[in-house]
Structure formats: structure tokens, C-alpha cells
Amino acid sequence: xxxxxxxxxxxxxxxxxxxxxxxxxxxxxxxxxxxxxxxxxxxxxxxxxxxxxxxxxxxxxxxxxxxxxxxxxxxxxxxxxxxxxxxxxxxxxxxxxxxxxxxxxxxxxxxxxxxxxxxxxxxxxxxxxxxxxxxxxxxxxxxxxxxxxxxxxxxxxxxxxxxxxxxxxxxxxxxxxxxxxxxxxxxxxxxxxxxxxxxxxxxxxxxxxxxxxxxxxxxxxxxxxxxxxxxxxxxxxxxxxxxxxxxxxxxxxxxxxxxxxxxxxxxxxxxxxxxxxxxxxxxxxxxxxxxxxxxxxxxxxxxxxxxxxxxxxxxxxxxxxxxxxxxxxxxxxxxxxxxxxxxxxxxxxxxxxxxxxxxxxxxxxxxxxxxxxxx
Ligand SMILES: [Zn+2]
Ligand SMILES: [Zn+2]
Numbered sequence: 457x458x459x460x461x462x463x464x465x466x467x468x469x470x471x472x473x474x475x476x477x478x479x480x481x482x483x484x485x486x487x488x489x490x491x492x493x494x495x496x497x498x499x500x501x502x503x504x505x506x507x508x509x510x511x512x513x514x515x516x517x518x519x520x521x522x523x524x525x526x527x528x529x530x531x532x533x534x535x536x537x538x539x540x541x542x543x544x545x546x547x548x549x550x551x552x553x554x555x556x557x558x559x560x561x562x563x564x565x566x567x568x569x570x571x572x573x574x575x576x577x578x579x580x581x582x583x584x585x586x587x588x589x590x591x592x593x594x595x596x597x598x599x600x601x602x603x604x605x606x607x608x609x610x611x612x613x614x615x616x617x618x619x620x621x622x623x624x625x626x627x628x629x630x631x632x633x634x635x636x637x638x639x640x641x642x643x644x645x646x647x648x649x650x651x652x653x654x655x656x657x658x659x660x661x662x663x664x665x666x667x668x669x670x671x672x673x674x675x676x677x678x679x680x681x682x683x684x685x686x687x688x689x690x691x692x693x694x695x696x697x698x699x700x701x702x703x704x705x706x707x708x709x710x711x712x713x714x715x716x717x718x719x720x721x722x723x724x725x726x727x728x729x730x731x732x733x734x735x736x737x738x739x740x741x742x743x744x745x746x747x748x749x750x751x752x753x754x755x756x757x758x759x760x761x762x763x764x765x766x767x768x769x770x771x772x773x774x775x776x777x778x779x780x781x782x783x784x785x786x787x788x789x790x791x792x793x794x795x796x797x798x799x800x801x802x803x804x805x806x807x808x809x810x811x812x813x814x815x816x817x818x819x820x821x822x823x824x825x826x827x828x829x830x831x
Contacts, residue, residue, distance in 0.1 A: 463510035579711035593725035599690035609705035615669035629658035691785035733791025771799035
């Protein structure tokens with residue numbers, strides 16, 4: 457602990473730097489030293505961890521206040537020990553990672569919604585919401601736009617999230633000076649102990665609202681029904697998620713809103729079966745078509761196409777239609793369609809058809825049941 461660099465120094469900042477400056481400096485440091493960009497570079501990894509640790513403290517108003525006053529002793533001395541230093545506590549960092557890596561599918565999706573120990577006064581990210589959406593196989597193949605109705609927590613439109621009646625402003629709590637925490641001294645036979653706890657006057661919010669907003673009763677948020685039009689990308693598969701950044705519940709104290717995660721359920725098609733980017737169908741074929749060859753019509757996502765069946769085709773043979781599969785949801789590159797042919801044995805033959813088949817069998821020297829019963 458003794459050789460640790462000052463957290464401000466780590467991020468190239470001066471004491472008293474603004475929340476925005478801290479965020480910017482951290483983003484720069486994390487981007488410059490991210491292990492994904494420097495595989496195997498131990499020095500970059502160390503700088504990355506150092507920046508993470510510094511940011512975890514300086515981005516948290518409560519920890520920052522303690523660090524400013526007491527230095528490293530003011531923040532949890534065990535912070536950063538154990539599991540590599542930055543596994544937990546990812547609340548606001550999720551946003552920054554989202555910015556660095558572009559968010560989107562998968563990736564760092566796990567970080568955003570993680571619970572962390574939150575300060576009462578600091579900005580808090582809103583919860584992410586998860587909804588299910590069922591679409592047809594064809595809608596998945598071509599992409600679609602869908603209206604969905606959700607109920608979420610929105611910032612109160614009357615007070616813009618302040619919780620104060622229009623025309624009034626909250627008072628900074630005089631007891632805690634807006635920090636939401638107070639230090640208390642306790643005299644015991646062993647000496648004087650100082651401890652910090654939530655401010656009893658403001659309940660830890662750091663603010664006192666004298667006339668609460670009537671619409672949200674001082675909460676700053678209201679539940680609202682929202683109709684959203686969302687775009688589902690072509691090629692999406694059953695169980696995949698479309699994330700809409702910032703469309704979840706509103707944050708608190710100026711924190712960002714959570715995300716809306718739309719889990720897509722693709723209804724099965726009566727015609728097509730899908731595996732990744734490839735789709736599969738079976739097509740019936742008469743044994744004459746299989747024997748002599750034929751041009752048959754088969755359904756594809758783009759409509760009927762003709763498929764040439766060569767003579768002598770066996771049942772179960774598979775034909776490939778290149779580029780007739782599903783588009784890859786990320787690249788748009790289409791897979792193939794595979795057609796398995798299923799030979800049909802003719803039924804309900806006419807007398808003439810039977811005669812011809814019998815002749816066919818006779819030429820081939822095949823025995824048939826029909827011949828045995830002949831008299
Ligand atoms: Zn309000
Ligand atoms: Zn207070």
C-alpha cells in the first residue's frame with residue numbers, strides 16, 4: 457500500500473478535478489491501457505488496474521470525500537485485493553466500457569446492470585428492463601419494426617427529476633452539506649471513535665425538499681406506459697437480445713437510465729428449419745422423377761425457385777442452394793438452404809399404371825407380389 461500512487465496522479469488530474477474531468481481522464485487511461493488492446497503487456501495491465509482502482513474511488517462521491525480527507529486510509533484498505541482488483545463495483549463503469557467498445561450485442565453487456573453498493577447521494581444508473589417479443593420466421597429473416605408497450609420508471613416530467621414542486625428548489629442539507637453522510641464521535645472507555653453514517657436530517661439524500669412535486673410526491677420519477685417502435689435486425693435468432701441503450705428505468709440523482717433488453721422469440725416456420733445461418737427443408741419427389749431426373753419447384757425465403765434433380769437421385773439426397781439461407785445478424789452474409797429429397801412410393805395406381813410397372817419389373821427380372829397372385 458505504501459508505494460501506491462496518488463489516485464489523482466494516476467489519472468493525471470489535480471485534486472479538486474470535476475466529476476466530468478475524472479470520467480474523461482479515466483476513459484482516456486482505460487482506453488490507452490486496456491488489456492484487450494495490449495495482450496500480454498504486463499505494464500499496461502498494471503496501469504489499467506491502477507486506473508480502475510483510482511476511478512472506482514474518485515467516481516464515488518462518498519469514497520472520494522473520504523479519500524480527499526484521509527487518503528488511502530479513508531477508503532477500504534482491502535479494495536483491490538483478492539480477485540484481481542476490478543471484478544465487482546462496475547456500476548457506472550459499464551457505461552464507459554460501452555462507450556469504448558461500442559456496446560451492441562453481447563460483449564460487455566453483463567456489466568451494466570450489476571448491483572453495487574450505492575451511495576445515497578451519487579448518481580445512480582436506472583435498472584435495465586427485459587421484455588419478450590415474439591416474431592415470425594420471415595420477420596427474423598428480413599428484419600422488422602415492431603411496436604412494444606412497456607411500463608417503466610421515467611423522470612418526472614413536471615419536476616424534471618428534482619422532486620421539487622415547480623418553481624421551488626431543494627435546499628442543500630445544512631447538517632451534511634449535501635454529502636448525505638455525517639461523522640459522529642463516540643466516547644468510549646477505549647478512546648474516541650469516529651464513524652460515518654447516513655445523515656439523519658435528510659435521510660442520506662443530501663437535500664431537503666420543502667414542497668415536494670405533487671405529481672411524483674418528491675420521488676423525481678413516475679411510472680409511465682411507453683410505446684416504443686423497435687427495429688429487429690435481419691437474421692436474428694431465437695433467444696437473442698436486442699439492447700436499447702437508455703430505454704430502461706430512469707436513473708436517480710442525474711444517473712443514466714438503464715437499458716431495455718428485448719429478448720426475441722422466433723416462432724417456428726411450418727416450412728423451414730434453421731441452424732445458424734443455414735436453413736433446411738424436405739421436398740417430396742416421385743420415384744419416376746428421381747429415376748429420370750426432373751426440375752422441381754421448392755420454397756425459399758425469396759419465393760419459389762426451381763431445382764434440378766439429376767437422374768438416378770436416391771431418397772435422402774441433399775441439394776444445396778447457395779445464398780438462400782438466413783443473413784448473419786452482424787455481417788448480413790447469407791447462409792445456404794439445404795433441400796433433402798424424400799421419395800414417394802406411388803399409391804392408388806390405375807390398372808394401366810400397374811401394368812406398366814409390372815412390365816418394368818419383368819424387364820429388370822424383379823419379382824413382385826403382384827405376379828405371385830396372378831392366375
Ligand atoms: Zn415530480
Ligand atoms: Zn443531510
